[in-house]
Amino acid sequence: MTRLTRRAALALATLPFPALATTPRKSGARPGPFLIGADISWVPEDEAAGARYFVDGVQKDPVLLMRDAGFNAIRLRIFVDPAKGYSKREPDKAWAGLDQTIRLGRRIRDAGMGLVLSFHYSDTWADPEHQGVPAAWTGYDLPQLAKAVEAHTHDTLVAMRAGGAPVDMAVIGNETTFGMLWPHGRVKLSTPTGNPVTDANHAQVDDQAIGGFDGFAALLRAGIAGARRAQPDIAIQLHNHLGRHWPILREWTDALIARNVAFDVIGLSCYQQQSQGDWANSFDQFVRRYPDKGLLIAEYSSRKRYLNDLVYNLPGKHGWGSFIWEPLRHQEAIFDLDGRNAGGGPKPDLLSQGINSAEAPGGLANQSPAPKPDPAGPMGKGGDYIANDLLDLYRQMAKDYS
Secondary structure, three states: OOHHHHHHHHHHHOOOOHHHHOOOOOOOOOOOOOEEEEEOOOHHHHHHOOOEEEEOOEEOOHHHHHHHOOOOEEEEEEOOOHHHOOOOOOOOOOOOOHHHHHHHHHHHHHOOOEEEEEEOOOOOOOEOOEOOOOHHHOOOOHHHHHHHHHHHHHHHHHHHHHOOOOOOEEEEOOOOOOEEOOOOEEOOOOOOOOOHHHHHHHHHHHHHOOOHHHHHHHHHHHHHHHHHHHOOOOEEEEEEOOOOOHHHHHHHHHHHHHOOOOOOEEEEEEOOEOOOOHHHHHHHHHHHHOOOOEEEEEEEOOOHHHHHHHHHOOHHHOEEEEEEEOOOOOEOOOEEEOOEEOOEOOOOOEHHHOOOOOOOOOOOOOOOOOOOOOOOOOOOOOOEEEEOOHHHHHHHHHHHOO
16 A cells, blocks of 8 residues: 555545445435534645744644644635636646645645535636636537536546545535526526625626526536546535525525435535524524535634534534634634734624625625735735634534534
8 A cells, every 4th residue: 555545545534524425315414523614725825925823832733733623624625727817926836726735635634634625616716706717618618618517526536535635525616606607607596685795796697697507507417427426425515605595595405406406515605694593594494495405604704603503503413514714814813913813803794784705705796896906925924823712612612512
């Protein structure tokens, strides 16, 4: 057995959800321990810019630091060709490309943590306002796009496993509330969203959708087929950014199930609510309507204990866990930098208190962004990151949920 194979075998033996391969897919119950997860994809960029991480005065590898604080799973994002998009400022680094993701994924698996891979089927950010086609797929029609999605998903997962970073869960598209690979996979939603940001998105979707749910579902099915061809027992997650909005979530999920999109768990972004109780209502309604599906929080920042308790306490163990987004230096970070919260601190959880950037990635659809100078210097953010008291909250949750 080669060193690489031994490493992969060790990783597989330490999954936080070891029963995944044997859990019947007819059950939406979580297949193992509650996932206390995080997306820390910025770590390699920040380390290259000089970032160091400290807990209790001791410098530590951030992956091991997170593990020792109770995190048992990490989500990473991957772009198709970041050198032509996200990482064009540092194309030789290709941040969040395959090679970088394998290296970081191997660190995660060597730490004994589960690995979730979020596919942005784009060369840069894919989110509710941006689902751009990768440069290499320009001009493709829907069947060609579906074939490319299947091949990219399959080949990526095979390469991850061969590199010592086998993936436990594949997220087929990032925040695909309005579809993916626009315009061929762009969808219409008949239910108004009830706030200015997503209402603006909604109008754009109605005007520019081509493939609708049929096209979107075809692309999802292709990604799922590629993932399961690479790893038959991999968990499949779909990702909707409106965790607060049950009517939209219901319409979206019903449409995909009706089109034979076979998934295991829905991931929801939960940054803001319109009214208190929106998240709880969405979670409760989802579990009742889809008893054979799981639910997790794919992204959040503030209201940490509240959201995790909501998911953990869902009936029938239908809440699989949560993944805080970039907690090292985003929004209410669990680290301090230069004597202040590294992400600026907590954000309001009600839309009426102000819309934050995470609720509407890319800003308001009907407003042109303010001009900014072209960025220069390293893409990462260096400095000494000091763990703050929020890390203790995760230590406590890990004990309470064990």
